[in-house]
Amino acid sequence: MTELLDQGAFLAARAWCAEAPVEVHEELPSTNDRLAQLAEEGAPEGTLVVAGSQTAGRGRHGRSWSSPEGGLYFSFLLRPDEAMLRRLAPTLVGGLAVCQALDGFTPEETRPQLKWPNDVLLDGRKVAGVLGEMTRGSDGYRLVLGLGINLAAVEFPDDVSEIATSVAATGACPEPTAFLAAFFESFTGLYRSVERGGGALILAQASARMPSLGKPIRLHLANESVTGIFSGLSATGGLVLESEDGTQRNVHLAGEVEAVRPR
């Protein structure tokens, strides 16, 4: 893991916001927490925190995110203005950027896919996740975008071994810095495009990687589940759920998608 700890290599790999600092740690409780602290101290957009493993990685609702060695865990800082917050969600852009970056490494027949809104799947199993945490300070909005991706072969805990996979399982094994370089090349292009109002094109690219689009799904919300057809994405990337008789459409901004068999 010497390469992982080479801060210079990560600085070069980022190719975005060249003036912003990069911190590389062998192990951290959570890259999101560390970056939130740096953001509070005034860190500029693009500040990057990388870790080889996390002891307290998080998913939604305080669920733990298994972060063993062999994965790559990083968080970077966005300082979106209000106009940007009304556009396509940066978490979805992040998920798509992971897919595009993986395209360069994984075999052609293993096309990375997205589970709405931003889980990245290889062969139907989760390989990467994105979690955003936002606060508003006197310096404006701080959005910490955290990503975890299983690059090398990792030993998963029993409870996720059936649903998780690694990039290495496809036969590819990109170096962390090589993956990060590809990710930031992709993310920067997409994010700038969203800034210029090009969200629709990116939505189309993301849609093309969502296998459950157009199909019946069950969406697990916080207190209930709803079913319908996943009929499309809204401008911010929300899930448009159409009732089976086609008379109602609702946009959801949160929830867990489960594929169901058509009746």
Next chain:
Amino acid sequence: MEHPQVDLDHLRDLMNLMEQFDFDELEVRDDAKRLHLVRRPRNQPQQMAPAVVVPGMVGAAAPIAAAAAGEPGAEALPADVEVITSPMVGTFYSASSPDASPFVSDGEEVKEEQVLCIIEAMKVMNEIKAECTGTVLKVLVANGEAVEYGEPLFHIRRDS
């Protein structure tokens, strides 16, 4: 009454009408469609507002801006009570995880900048903080409920 179409000309007309007659909120609905517009002062921010692109979209249709503080139809609140409203559409969480105790409860004292709740939209967890030091009079939304722009979340009595 003409049914709402989610097209830009129609929206623009409705928005102009709201401006002209100083409406804070407007809802037009029929069996299949519901168009709900809410207006608020320009100096208040909003986050993650979904714009309308899906033709005929219902539900979260056409949010223009979040409402000013104040629950429509509610009795007038004392001058020292602040209404914390949702700056965005999303899911309201009263705690950091399903097992954790709530960030705040009725009657609890809070400090400025203290986290009151999280609103999730597109896997972004947005921390909503107290804007003043005071006492939570009422938590107005239950854990896991969907909230709209400008929806009142908390009543907080400012410390004098």
